[in-house]
Amino acid sequence: MGFIWALDVALLRRQRATAAAAAGEGAEPPREPALVEFSRSFFPVVLAVLLIRSFLYEPFRIPSSSMMPTLRVGDFIFVSKFSYGLRLPVLNTEILALGRPQRGDVTVFRLPSDPGTNYIKRVVGTPGDVVSMRNKQLMINGEPVPLEFTGEALEVECGGFWFDARVAYETLGGDRHMVFLGEQRDRASPFLDRPVPQGQYLVMGDNRDCSRDGRIIGYIPAENLVGRAVRIWMNWDAEAGGPLWHRIGDRIE
Known part of the structure; x- marks a missing residue:
């Protein structure tokens, strides 16, 4: 999930911007892929949970x-x-x-x-x-x-x-x-x-x-x-x- 988000920031987002510029004014900008949008939304939550479990608190069952x-x-x-x-x-x-x-x-x-x-x-x-x-x-x-x-x-x-x-x-x-x-x-x-x-x-x-x-x-x-x-x-x-x-x-x- 984090890899997908980072890949979008480093490469895919730039490709979409280039495609939008080539299409000219008035063209509908390319939409962000659903997988990228999902990763961007949930990766911070997943990262926070992993950090809490790794360094602060972890749940266990008796x-x-x-x-x-x-x-x-x-x-x-x-x-x-x-x-x-x-x-x-x-x-x-x-x-x-x-x-x-x-x-x-x-x-x-x-x-x-x-x-x-x-x-x-x-x-x-x-x-x-x-x-x-x-x-x-x-x-x-x-x-x-x-x-x-x-x-x-x-x-x-x-x-x-x-x-x-x-x-x-x-x-x-x-x-x-x-x-x-x-x-x-x-x-x-x-x-x-x-x-x-x-x-x-x-x-x-x-x-x-x-x-x-x-x-x-x-x-x-x-x-x-x-x-x-x-x-x-x-x-x-x-x-x-x-x-x-x-x-x-x-x-x-």
Whole structure:
């Protein structure tokens, strides 16, 4: 579309002007081709969308229950691409450092073993942190992360199966969010109880017993980070037969 517009400016428009001059006064000027007119009208819009998606905000859809109750299947979210620095599209080269993930951030990243697949989880460990789990409670550098159980228990879906989960509030990085904690034993992992390597991060889902996260996939390199999830812009719940209006516009914490 942009190529067609540029070709018209550089060559075709001049040819039309020459043809109009040759036809003499009173002749009807040649019309701009429909394809050129279409390209001229829509190319700025397409360019603006591409720039916004590449450098500012990109929409994503939540495909699984691993981040419940913070995010649920059917949520459509905006991800801030510039929160962790501006990167060139395709090349993924950082051109401007603007910030780094903090504990508690909900972040989208490219799966290290399959960069074409995007995951969304919560950052629980930054470079140098030693993250552990003891009886469902996160420990960071030997200090327990504040965890308050509400006394509420729910049946939670996990890949077609259901399990009983306790509802709790966790305070990480100064922000308070809800988590689901099942009755299963703490998941063993070679990526816990050791320092997170420099330039990498450890992530977990809020639905702790139904999440393929850093305990399985390992640490996330900084260059795999896409951005920080900031807001729900739409929700479509297939089981409810439509959107859950109360979720639209919610800030992601």
